Amino acid sequence: MLYITFLPLLLASALCNLPATIAEKSKRPNVVFILTDDQDAKLNSLDYMPNVQELLVNQGTHFKSHYCTVAWCCPSRVNLWTGKAAHNTNVTNVEKPYGGYPKFAQEGHNDNWVPVWLQSEGYQTYYTGKLMNAHNVVNYFQPFAKGFTGSDFLLDPNTYNYMNPIFQRNKLPPLWHTNEYSTDLVRKKALGFIDDAIKKPDSPFFVTVAPIAPHSDYTVSLNIGGDPPYGVNITPPVAADDYKNLFPDAAVPRGPNFNPDVPSGVDWIAELPQLTAENITYNDHLYRQRLRALQSVDEIVKDVVDKLEQGGVLDNTYIFYSSDNGYHIGQHRLAPGKGCGFEEDINVPLVVRGPGVPAGKVITRSTTHTDLAPTWWQILGIPLRQDFDGIPIPLTESGLTELEESKRAKEHIQIEFWSKSNPQEYNQETEVNSTYKGIRIVDENYGFYYAVWCTNSHELYDMKADPSQMTNLYAVSNNTAAASYNASTTFGRPLPALTARLDALILALKTCKGAKACTEPWNTLLPDEDVYTLAEAMDMKYDDYFAGLPKVEFDRCEEGYIADAEGPVWKEELEWTEGDFVQRSLSEAVWDVNMLARKGRHALNRP
Ligand SMILES: *[C@@H]1O[C@H](CO)[C@@H](O)[C@H](O)[C@H]1NC(C)=O
Numbered sequence: 001m002l003y004i005t006f007l008p009l010l011l012a013s014a015l016c017n018l019p020a021t022i023a024e025k026s027k028r029p030n031v032v033f034i035l036t037d038d039q040d041a042k043l044n045s046l047d048y049m050p051n052v053q054e055l056l057v058n059q060g061t062h063f064k065s066h067y068c069t070v071a072w073c074c075p076s077r078v079n080l081w082t083g084k085a086a087h088n089t090n091v092t093n094v095e096k097p098y099g100g101y102p103k104f105a106q107e108g109h110n111d112n113w114v115p116v117w118l119q120s121e122g123y124q125t126y127y128t129g130k131l132m133n134a135h136n137v138v139n140y141f142q143p144f145a146k147g148f149t150g151s152d153f154l155l156d157p158n159t160y161n162y163m164n165p166i167f168q169r170n171k172l173p174p175l176w177h178t179n180e181y182s183t184d185l186v187r188k189k190a191l192g193f194i195d196d197a198i199k200k201p202d203s204p205f206f207v208t209v210a211p212i213a214p215h216s217d218y219t220v221s222l223n224i225g226g227d228p229p230y231g232v233n234i235t236p237p238v239a240a241d242d243y244k245n246l247f248p249d250a251a252v253p254r255g256p257n258f259n260p261d262v263p264s265g266v267d268w269i270a271e272l273p274q275l276t277a278e279n280i281t282y283n284d285h286l287y288r289q290r291l292r293a294l295q296s297v298d299e300i301v302k303d304v305v306d307k308l309e310q311g312g313v314l315d316n317t318y319i320f321y322s323s324d325n326g327y328h329i330g331q332h333r334l335a336p337g338k339g340c341g342f343e344e345d346i347n348v349p350l351v352v353r354g355p356g357v358p359a360g361k362v363i364t365r366s367t368t369h370t371d372l373a374p375t376w377w378q379i380l381g382i383p384l385r386q387d388f389d390g391i392p393i394p395l396t397e398s399g400l401t402e403l404e405e406s407k408r409a410k411e412h413i414q415i416e417f418w419s420k421s422n423p424q425e426y427n428q429e430t431e432v433n434s435t436y437k438g439i440r441i442v443d444e445n446y447g448f449y450y451a452v453w454c455t456n457s458h459e460l461y462d463m464k465a466d467p468s469q470m471t472n473l474y475a476v477s478n479n480t481a482a483a484s485y486n487a488s489t490t491f492g493r494p495l496p497a498l499t500a501r502l503d504a505l506i507l508a509l510k511t512c513k514g515a516k517a518c519t520e521p522w523n524t525l526l527p528d529e530d531v532y533t534l535a536e537a538m539d540m541k542y543d544d545y546f547a548g549l550p551k552v553e554f555d556r557c558e559e560g561y562i563a564d565a566e567g568p569v570w571k572e573e574l575e576w577t578e579g580d581f582v583q584r585s586l587s588e589a590v591w592d593v594n595m596l597a598r599k600g601r602h603a604l605n606r607p
């Protein structure tokens with residue numbers, strides 16, 4: 001029923017449903033998806049990749065406001081491979097019981113994800129490199145990852161061991177490569193799969209190349225019978241010999257949030273000590289090692305383009321380049337890692353080239369990993385699935401121009417995260433509560449990041465006036481600093497009016513299901529109003545309504561999606577029954593009254 005009024009989706013599926021003749025089918029485009037691991041968009045890593053610049057950025061479109069929705073490998077990968085928000089995949093962590101490959105399979109995603117769907121559409125599907133966390137030498141066949149014509153996966157415990165990787169091909173047993181460089185092997189395997197695919201010109205292909213760079217090197221040693229059963233030695237990524245000495249002068253960009261004199265962030269982040277000179281020397285070394293390790297990925301880009309060209313299919317192949325999540329190094333005093341809601345962690349590279357994709361274009365409108373699967377469906381001519389939570393990213397000149405010029409383009413990115421492990425790679429033993437819900441707003445004229453943590457700490461950054469996220473406006477909104485703080489815009493309204501809207505957005509999105517609810521939250525919140533953007537929602541006439549909604553809050557911190565720890569949720573009116581009134585807390589009673597008011601108004605407006 002949600003889709004009945006969702007015209008763009010309906011139209012898209014109607015168009016895609018046109019019967020495809022055999023001839024049309026054989027012309028269906030191919031995709032090569034290069035997916036790196038922990039690559040930042042904010043620390044300039046792409047600038048050090050000449051082939052990415054020449055062959056992808058200059059020949060394609062660069063999406064500068066592309067975001068992962070959960071800044072951690074496994075949940076993020078499952079998000080992009082299913083087209084569903086993490087709260088709908090319930091793969092929210094990297095390890096059991098809340099995440100990892102076994103949880104992915106247990107939740108049924110192995111039967112219901114991009115490669116399986118693509119195969120049923122007649123696509124040849126290939127994958128090499130890292131699939132997801134906790135995919136290992138013991139569980140790789142129970143079950144095998146489904147949906148691949150050919151696969152050659154990196155497996156734990158050596159997924160991140162640059163010089164001693166373990167690969168597992170198709171249904172064969174794992175093979176341990178001693179003293180061979182992981183990314184070079186991934187490159188050779190990828191080129192081999194592309195060769196195989198080109199030999200079958202009647203069916204189009206989708207090839208994923210997922211090297212581990214620039215993830216840190218993890219050397220796992222078994223501790224038989226011990227607790228924990230293994231030890232992990234974490235060191236900076238290892239570069240291939242040819243690149244070992246490049247960029248001797250490169251260093252972590254010293255932005256305002258790099259190891260600041262005044263602590264920033266909330267909760268445990270606000271308590272971090274300033275980094276020592278020794279820490280910073282190490283961080284700069286790590287930064288250079290990341291850039292050096294990425295050179296082998298840059299080689300992959302060149303070889304893939306050459307291979308497609310030699311095979312005569314370059315003109316009919318889209319190349320996507322992205323990373324599962326971003327990375328921070330020393331920002332907000334954090335040791336290297338990911339998993340925070342800060343821009344360094346959530347903003348990730350996305351560059352796309354291919355048939356009809358404008359060359360050298362830069363897009364600043366928000367796009368997310370949740371949109372990738374719908375985007376592939378759109379360009380491959382497959383009707384969009386109803387369980388997708390995202391919408392296709394336009395890839396044509398006209399579509400992109402329309403997106404850039406639209407006054408009502410999607411401006412929000414829903415961010416979610418669940419964890420008790422430390423998002424600082426070198427402090428993993430220390431437990432911290434890092435579960436939070438965030439919302440990032442990206443617009444030409446305004447930008448915000450707002451988050452509610454499981455400890456009920458709040459943070460709000462004005463991303464136009466304070467892109468480094470140094471001033472938590474939520475903390476100052478009731479004191480005098482706020483009065484004189486020059487936010488780039490609060491739409492001429494007091495800050496609490498703004499936070500009430502941002503809070504409502506998180507409320508509407510944290511349990512959203514389906515493209516309409518997840519991409520048009522103002523329509524959920526104000527169904528009878530002509531409101532599409534935060535600016536429109538700031539109208540004073542809605543102040544009472546937003547002030548009266550229950551606030552996003554947590555009952556406790558959990559490291560996975562445990563619904564009863566996560567406070568009030570949005571209820572679709574149609575699910576509303578009188579029985580729901582019983583057993584409700586006071587804060588939810590306010591909510592009930594609001595819902596009733598809306599329901600009444602709704603009923604009156606109905607013909
Ligand atoms: C900084 O260096 C000290 C001493 O070498 C080390 O114990 C600490 O973990 C480092 N901190 C960070 C944030 O890297």
Ligand SMILES: *[C@@H]1O[C@H](CO)[C@@H](O)[C@H](O)[C@H]1NC(C)=O
Binds near residue numbers: 474477
């Ligand atoms: C500001 O004050 C109001 C009323 O006292 C309170 O409800 C609200 O939580 C406060 N906001 C912040 C950011 O402390």
Ligand SMILES: *[C@@H]1O[C@H](CO)[C@@H](O)[C@H](O)[C@H]1NC(C)=O
Binds near residue numbers: 484485486
């Ligand atoms: C805000 O702007 C006003 C007027 O331009 C200026 O006087 C004031 O110092 C600014 N406040 C801050 C905190 O920058």
Ligand SMILES: *[C@@H]1O[C@H](CO)[C@@H](O)[C@H](O)[C@H]1NC(C)=O
Binds near residue numbers: 432433555556558
């Ligand atoms: C994390 O939160 C839980 C429950 O909300 C609490 O019991 C625990 O002490 C917190 N842990 C830390 C390290 O702050």
Ligand SMILES: *[C@@H]1O[C@H](CO)[C@@H](O)[C@H](O)[C@H]1NC(C)=O
Binds near residue numbers: 097098560562563
């Ligand atoms: C998510 O998975 C966990 C672990 O299996 C389970 O306890 C939890 O109830 C699930 N959450 C939801 C909302 O289904």
